[in-house]
Each structure stands twice: as structure tokens, then as C-alpha cells.
Amino acid sequence: MYDVGGSGDWIFTGAPVFIGIIFVIILIMFIVNLFSGLSQWEKNDKSPRLSVPAMVKVKRTNTIRNGHSYNHNNNLHSQSSSTTYYITFEFESGDRSEFHISGKMFGILAEGDVGTLTFQGTRYIDFTRNNC
Secondary structure, three states, X not given: OOOOOOOOOHHHHHHHHHHHXXXXXXXXXXXXXXXXXXXXXXXXXXXXXXXXXXXXXXXXXXEEEEXXXXXXXXXXXXXXXXXXXXXXXXXXXXXXXXXEEOHHHHHHOOOOOEEEEEEEOOEEEEEEEOOO
């Protein structure tokens, strides 16, 4: 019915090509992502390390849920999640920068904290609160 003039069904000739194309696209995306990350890392390494007065302006999290599975025999659910923490600092000039930080630092800092932010490019290094 859908014979394209060769031997066999078109699905057996077209599917491997389609799967190969999808694989190549995913591989290219992975390589581009890898080089982008390495480029940003190198750019941060070449940037000067700055320590400037700043205020913690906004705290936010991004949680991603991973690997949900269901076992029909035991009715077991398995799920994991990953949380990324971000803090936006406001400088005396009014400019703002957002940094990815550890969960520990996220818990220690509060919105409105004033102190000295140390960073290098887009890399957060430290924040020291001023003594009030």
C-alpha cells in the first residue's frame, strides 16, 4: 500500500534515518551546551575579582522533579528533585546581578541584608554582612 519502490516496508527504511537525525540533533545540542559552559567558565576566570557594597534584593529557587516511577506490584513511587538557589544583589548604582549560590548560603542570607559582595564575572564567591 505504501511501497516506495524498494523492497520492504517504508517504516523499516525511514525509522532508522529519523532516529539517526534525532540522535545527531541531541548530540549537537549537548556539544553546544558543553562549549557554552566552558566558554563562560573561561570568561569568568579571566574577569577581575570584585568586592563591592551590595544589598540582597531577591531570593528565589528553581526546583526540578526527576524520575517518577510506579511499581504495580508494591505500589511504590520513586521520585527525586533538584533545587537550584539564586540571589539577586543590588549595587549602590541601582544595577542588579543574579548569582547561583549554594543552599547553605541561601539559608543564611535574608532579603535586605547589606554587605560586601565578592564575585568574578558571573561566579558568586562570597557575601559578608556589615555589622549593624
